[in-house]
Amino acid sequence: MSFRIIVLLSGLCLPLYAHASEVCVSIDETVDGLSPQERKSSLLIAKGAFGKLKVKVVPAPCDNEYKFAAGNLGRSLIATVSGPKGTxxxxxxxxxxxxxxxxxxVRAIWLGGDVDDNAGQSVTRTNVDTRRQFPARVKDDRLVSFSLGGALxxxxxxxxxxxxLGLSRSHELDRFALDYGGYTLFTYGDNESSGEDSESAFRIALHLGGKYFFDPAxxxxxxASGALTATYSVTEVDDTSFTGGGLGTRLAIGYSIGRASTIRGFIELCADLPFYSQEYSTFNGSGQRPESVGDEVYTPFYGLILGVSYTTHRYGFIP
Structure with a gap:
């Protein structure tokens, strides 16, 4: 008895399953802007798309009908597929x-998902279109900047x-920018004529950081900007050398002029804060470190910087 029930249910379900896996296709002529001959080609394409998914295509009309249309938009077309599983x-x-x-x-409708999802099931190695090969993206302004300033x-x-002295490269969008480059700081003291000891400093650094523009348009x-720095420093105090190197941070606030132009200017106040102190290295003279000099010195600097930037991607210099 139970075997007969199973056979009966199977006989009822199989036609339903077969019906669900069958579709028919047609052209929605109220929307489609192609010529009659092009519509015939579109129907062949539509049938082939379902055929790749092992879906049987039967003559229209049917209960599981999918309508195809290609509306004109200048040289482009807006392709639409709509049916029982969605549009x-x-x-x-x-x-x-x-x-x-x-x-x-067809793949997006039948398998599920968004057709614009590049990681979805609608894309295969054989149906990639131009928009996926060359996706529309906001282009950045690529700038080279030279700067000169004084520091405390x-x-x-x-x-x-x-x-x-600084040289940097940046990629700017309207509100944000990626900035990387380097700078060197140097000074020297010359008090030999007065009989006093001299103090001097030298620093070279690389930085990677970003900028935030408060009025992007x-x-x-x-x-405002912030960056991670990698620096090496040498400081001379009373004929005694202190050296050190490591990571640090660079913080700045500034004002950019002429952002709509290919040549721009800027002025900024910056603070360069190393995460390390320079340690006692060598000494001269008597062979002893002067009592006025400690074991290490911490030398952050605060600067006023002027600079000029120019775009490079239009001319191909530093791509």
Whole structure:
């Protein structure tokens, strides 16, 4: 008795399953903008897309009908597939790409997912279209910047204003920028004529960081920046050398001028804060470290920097 029931249920379910795996296709002429001959080709493409998924295509009309349409939008087409499982749309750059786009739309509807998801099931190695090969992205401004400024070095009493020279590269969007490059700081004291000892400092650094522009659409904008630095420093105090190197941070606030131009200027106040102190290294003279000099010195610097930037991607210099 139970065997007969199973056979009976199987006989009822098999036609339903077969019906669910059968579809028919047609052209929605109220939306489609192709010529009659092109519509015939579209139907062949539509049938082939379902055929790749092992779905049987029967003549229209049927209960499981899917309508295809390609509306004109200038040189491009807006391809649409709609049916019992939903509707999907995607832009085709030309009629020659309609086969790839229809294939993506059918896969997105039948297998599930969003047709615009590059990691989804709608994309295969044989249906990639131009928009996936060359996706639309916001282009950055690629800049090279030169800077010159003066600094105040904490922990070192020098006779001359320390000089800061910088060279950096940045990739700017409207509000954010990636910035990387390097700088060198140097000064020297020369008190030999007065009989006093001299103090001097030298530092070279690389940095990687970012900027935030407070008025992204304006030609003029204040900004704040922060960066991780890797530095090496040498400081001379009373004929005694202190050396050190390591990581640090560079913080700055500034003002950018002419952001709508290919040549821009900027001014900023910065603080370079190393995460290390320079340790006692060598001494001269009597062979003893002077009592006025400790075992180490910490030398952050605070600077006023002026600079100029120019775009490079238009001219191919430093790509």
């Amino acid at each position: 999907q749309k995607r832009k085709a750059e030309s009629i020659e790409e309609l086969a790839e786009v229809y294939d993506q739309l 070095i904490q922990g070192v009493d020098v006779d001359e204003i320390p000089i800061v 304006s030609n003029y904008s204040a900004y």
